[in-house]
Amino acid sequence: xxxxxxxxxxxxxxxxxxxxxxxxxxxxxxxxxxxxxxxxxxxxxxxxxxxxxxxxxxxxxxxxxxxxxxxxxxxxxxxxxxxxxxxxxxxxxxxxxxxxxxxxxxxxxxxxxxxxxxxxxxxxxxxxxxxxxxxxxxxxxxxxxxxxxxxxxxxxxxxxxxxxxxxxxxxxxxxxxxxxxxxxxxxxx
Amino acid sequence: xxxxxxxxxxxxxxxxxxxxxxxxxxxxxxxxxxxxxxxxxxxxxxxxxxxxxxxxxxxxxxxxxxxxxxxxxxxxxxxxxxxxxxxxxxxxxxxxxxxxxxxxxxxxxxxxxxxxxxxxxxxxxxxxxxxxxxxxxxxxxxxxxxxxxxxxxxxxxxxxxxxxxxxxxxxxxxxxxxxxxxxxxxxxxxxxxxxxxxxxxxxxxxxxxxxxxxxxxxxxxxxxxxxxxxxxxxxxxxxxxxxxxxxxxxxxxxxxxxxxxxxxxxxxxxxxxxxxxxxxxxxxxxxxxxxxxxxxxxxxxxxxxxxxxxxxxxxxxxxxxxxxxxxxxxxxxxxxxxxxxxxxxxxxxxxxxxxxxxxxxxxxxxxxxxxxxxxxxxxxxxxxxxxxxxxxxxxxxxxxxxxxxxxxxxxxxxxxxxxxxxxxxxxxxxxxxxxxxxxxxxxxxxxxxxxxxxxxxxxxxxxxxxxxxxxxxxxxxxxxxxxxxxxxxxxxxxxxxxxxxxxxxxxxxxxxxxxxxxxxxxxxxxxxxxx
Numbered sequence: 001x002x003x004x005x006x007x008x009x010x011x012x013x014x015x016x017x018x019x020x021x022x023x024x025x026x027x028x029x030x031x032x033x034x035x036x037x038x039x040x041x042x043x044x045x046x047x048x049x050x051x052x053x054x055x056x057x058x059x060x061x062x063x064x065x066x067x068x069x070x071x072x073x074x075x076x077x078x079x080x081x082x083x084x085x086x087x088x089x090x091x092x093x094x095x096x097x098x099x100x101x102x103x104x105x106x107x108x109x110x111x112x113x114x115x116x117x118x119x120x121x122x123x124x125x126x127x128x129x130x131x132x133x134x135x136x137x138x139x140x141x142x143x144x145x146x147x148x149x150x151x152x153x154x155x156x157x158x159x160x161x162x163x164x165x166x167x168x169x170x171x172x173x174x175x176x177x178x179x180x181x182x183x184x185x186x187x188x189x
Numbered sequence: 190x191x192x193x194x195x196x197x198x199x200x201x202x203x204x205x206x207x208x209x210x211x212x213x214x215x216x217x218x219x220x221x222x223x224x225x226x227x228x229x230x231x232x233x234x235x236x237x238x239x240x241x242x243x244x245x246x247x248x249x250x251x252x253x254x255x256x257x258x259x260x261x262x263x264x265x266x267x268x269x270x271x272x273x274x275x276x277x278x279x280x281x282x283x284x285x286x287x288x289x290x291x292x293x294x295x296x297x298x299x300x301x302x303x304x305x306x307x308x309x310x311x312x313x314x315x316x317x318x319x320x321x322x323x324x325x326x327x328x329x330x331x332x333x334x335x336x337x338x339x340x341x342x343x344x345x346x347x348x349x350x351x352x353x354x355x356x357x358x359x360x361x362x363x364x365x366x367x368x369x370x371x372x373x374x375x376x377x378x379x380x381x382x383x384x385x386x387x388x389x390x391x392x393x394x395x396x397x398x399x400x401x402x403x404x405x406x407x408x409x410x411x412x413x414x415x416x417x418x419x420x421x422x423x424x425x426x427x428x429x430x431x432x433x434x435x436x437x438x439x440x441x442x443x444x445x446x447x448x449x450x451x452x453x454x455x456x457x458x459x460x461x462x463x464x465x466x467x468x469x470x471x472x473x474x475x476x477x478x479x480x481x482x483x484x485x486x487x488x489x490x491x492x493x494x495x496x497x498x499x500x501x502x503x504x505x506x507x508x509x510x511x512x513x514x515x516x517x518x519x520x521x522x523x524x525x526x527x528x529x530x531x532x533x534x535x536x537x538x539x540x541x542x543x544x545x546x547x548x549x550x551x552x553x554x555x556x557x558x559x560x561x562x563x564x565x566x567x568x569x570x571x572x573x574x575x576x577x578x579x580x581x582x583x584x585x586x587x588x589x590x591x592x593x594x595x596x597x598x599x600x601x602x603x604x605x606x607x608x609x610x611x612x613x614x615x616x617x618x619x620x621x622x623x624x625x626x627x628x629x630x631x632x633x634x635x636x637x638x639x640x641x642x643x644x645x646x647x648x649x650x651x652x653x654x655x656x657x658x659x660x661x662x663x664x665x666x667x668x669x670x671x672x673x674x675x676x677x678x679x680x681x682x683x684x685x686x687x688x689x690x691x692x693x694x695x696x697x698x699x700x701x702x703x704x705x706x707x708x709x710x711x712x713x714x715x716x717x718x719x720x
Contacts, residue, residue: 011540023360027194036359037196038302039219039651044577046540060438062359065513067525082535087528104582105536115531 001031002055003153004064006083009075010100011038011045017166018075018141019050024162025154026054036062045102047079054153073148075127075141076100077112092121094148096140098128123147123188130184136174139181146185156186193363197356200327200363201266201294202227204334206238209369211261211289213240214249216621217650218268219303220357221296225266226653238371244656245592245621246271250278250293257289257347258383260375262338269297269308274592274622276313279347283317284393286382287346289372290338296352299479300510303354303649305572305591307509309479310351314456315486318397320404321349321456322413325434327361329413329454335369340407344400353478355432355510405457413454416462422446425498426470427520428453428463431478432511439513443522448474453483460490467491475499476516481507542577547681547709551642552578552585554689555611558697559585566609566697567602571595571623573615574648574711586613593622599637600630609697612639616662617647617655624669630702631670638696638703641666642681644711652714659708666704675699681707 005022009015019035026033036051051064066085072093074080080095087093095116099106116124125147127140134143142163149156163178195203202224205213213232215225225242232240243249246267256263265275272279272295279293295313298304314321322337324330334350341348381389408414426449429437434452441447451466453459467473467487473495475484481500491497500507504519517524542549552575559566570576570586571594579586588598596619599612614623619641630637643662647653657665666676675696679689689707696703 010538012543023194027362032362033194034359034361036355039223039358044540044543044574045538047538059361061435061513062355062432063436063512065439065525067527078535079538081531081533084530085527089526089528091528102541103536103538107533107536111533115533118529118532120528 001153002053002057004069005052005054005071005073006064006069006086007050007052007073008079008083009048010079010102011048013075013100014141015048015050015075018073018145019052020166021142021145021159021162022052022152022154024165025158028161029154029158031056031153032059034059034062047082049083071148071151073144075144077116078107081115090121092123092151093119094123094144094151095125096127096144097124098126125185125188127185131181134181134184135177139177142178142181143185146182147188149182149186156182193365194360195327195363196223196358196360197324197327197330197352198223198296198358199227200330201334201350201352202231203363203365204331205264205292206231207365207368208335208338209262209371210238210264210338211371212253212256212263213238213266214243214252214263215266216243216246216249216271217647217653218271218296219650220298220354221266221268221271221294221352222650222653223357224294226651242653242656246275247278250275250282253291254278254282254285257287257291258377260289260377261372262290264292264294266294267296268304269295269310270305270591271295272310272313279313280317281385282347283319284385284390284397286377286379286393287341288375288377290341291347292334292337292341292350293347294350294352296354296357297479298354300354309482310349311456311479311482314349315482318401319346319348320344320407321351323351323431323454323456324356325432325454326356327359328363330356331363331365333413333454335366344404344407346397346400351431353432353510401457405460408455408457408459409461411455411459414452414459414462416449416451416466418449418466419447420449420469422448423469423471425472425474426450426466427474427476428466428483429476430454430483433476433478433516436511436513436516437476440517440520440522444520458483458486463487464490467495470495472496472498474519476505476511476519478511539580540577541580542574543712545712546574547644547707547711548575548578548642549583550683550686550709551640551681551689551707552583553683554686554693555613555640556583556585557690558693562609566611567599567607568611568613569595569599569602570612571614571618573618574644575613575615575642578613592618593626596623596626596637596639597629599639600626600633600635603635603637604633610637611697612637614639614641615648616641616643616645616659619662620656624665627666627669627671627702627704634701636700638693638705641704641706643706643708644714645708646711646714648711648713652711652717662706666706671702671704675701675703676706677704678706678708681709
């Protein structure tokens with residue numbers, strides 16, 4: 001088994017904390033994980049991309065080869081389109097539909113939506129409103145993980161165990177909110 | 190044995206701790222920063238080893254040499270261009286009688302994710318005639334750090350551990366081994382081996398050259414430099430180095446008749462193994478992360494009619510980092526099919542200064558003054574977050590070269606006749622290598638206006654504490670001899686825009702050295718403190 005994910009978003013959105021939940025869950029499920037991150041200059045509000053590789057055998061490369069990723073998981077719609085070259089023809093795009101417009105030439109939203117609709121296999125997630133429904137506007141990344149869950153080689157129990165690991169020091173309420181965010185996300189078809 | 194999930198950088202830090210390191214020095218620089226951050230945190234929790242940031246890479250390396258002189262193990266960390274700053278100490282350190290293991294960790298940045306160039310540190314190891322170890326994964330990063338200390342003591346010289354961005358910043362699980370005790374104090378027995386007077390230096394150079402055969406023998410026998418022969422394939426063989434190994438292994442299954450494969454992670458080069466793999470094939474494919482070092486060095490070892498496929502003929506790209514895709518042409522493999530790409534044009538999203546960043550407010554002042562002066566002004570800048578002021582909408586600086594060069598290139602520009610020359614430099618960069626440039630300006634009485642954008646932190650690398658607190662900067666500048674009336678501290682905030690602009694114009698009008706310190710804490714650092 002191998003499962004390769006390209007994670008994308010805008011610097012400051014918390015792409016790495018989203019990655020941490022999946023990586024922790026995969027380790028709990030007994031898989032090997034390798035995760036390449038972006039630190040330094042690119043983190044300052046620019047496009048960020050991370051490679052996450054999950055496998056039951058040896059993982060050699062930190063980088064995913066083009067055309068071989070099983071999923072593009074994105075916290076921002078424009079960013080979800082930037083890395084399709086890495087996605088396999090059978091791969092799925094899971095992305096937030098809420099734009100981060102920190103550039104002057106951000107594309108027209110209708111045009112962007114039309115482009116997302118054209119994707120062969122996709123789950124488009126309004127993470128903002130589902131996060132509010134879960135009880136915190138900051139739980140958007142867990143909504144996105146939830147939306148990805150049915151494609152990942154991980155169970156909801158694995159993911160919840162990871163959430164508990166990573167959030168328990170912030171209190172039971174935060175853990176509950178993130179559980180709910182995961183559940184709401186997982187209902188997106 | 191325990192398991193840890195760590196970044197490549199953190200694996201190095203843990204390897205140093207378990208390898209009995211006593212002192213750790215470094216200057217922040219992507220992608221090396223997280224090594225020292227881990228060591229600092231570890232040291233704070235456990236009380237040892239000693240760890241601190243230094244003013245720059247040169248002072249860090251010299252401090253580490255002092256630890257080694259005392260017989261204890263030391264590690265020093267930096268990014269690739271930092272070794273240029275430390276090069277004097279590094280090249281001379283190679284001649285000393287090293288008894289306390291000294292490991293120089295240098296993180297290269299092929300592809301220039303966060304750097305000004307993509308120089309390859311392996312050339313420095315060859316230049317100084319010392320061993321270099323290069324891990325390909327987090328486990329090797331841990332193991333090789335420990336090995337590097339032992340090797341340094343065995344060969345009696347410093348050892349380089351070379352990392353690259355993709356390993357420094359990639360996370361995986363490692364298994365650790367039993368920690369080793371620190372060395373006791375044991376001062377170098379013969380001071381003649383630590384004083385590089387010409388007579389001693391000639392003797393030490395002779396000794397170092399004499400040890401080359403031991404280093405090559407070590408490399409020949411190293412289990413990292415693995416040779417896997419497949420004698421049935423007489424067409425081609427593969428040599429990998431650094432992360433070239435990972436990308437080759439990723440593609441190897443697609444090759445029908447597996448070529449013989451030599452991986453090189455321990456330098457100097459294992460010449461016999463190279464001769465052996467080359468002897469029985471028509472083509473040698475070389476996949477090395479960095480410049481074509483192996484490709485250039487092995488020419489003399491090989492039969493003349495051997496075809497070499499690598500970076501010199503650009504079949505493997507000469508620029509940028511390797512990846513699983515760009516080595517495929519050298520292996521004769523076709524590109525893989527991807528999902529359909531977007532048909533619309535995707536607007537780029539370059540990094541930018543954070544909303545509310547004090548540098549924006551300072552640059553806005555400079556930009557307005559620049560616009561009023563037209564061609565009659567020059568702005569040099571430096572290495573740090575404020576380099577992002579080069580991008581629209583600010584687009585203020587005209588030069589960004591290397592640490593500290595804003596001040597010195599401003600000096601040279603003013604002396605060549607340019608008017609209203611302003612140098613923009615951060616507080617940490619100023620203390621790293623701006624001070625000496627300011628001394629030059631004061632000595633010559635050059636007409637420059639230096640603007641220290643003081644955000645009270647080393648921001649670009651994640652907010653490390655600056656070596657001296659901000660409150661001392663003004664005294665430092667005065668102490669160098671800048672006229673007290675022309676050393677001014679201003680608040681880097683748009684609320685004071687008009688006053689700040691007037692002050693800048695006033696200092697530009699002064700025909701001499703002015704230093705304006707624009708102070709406001711980095712908003713990221715402030716946010717972290719409030720958490």
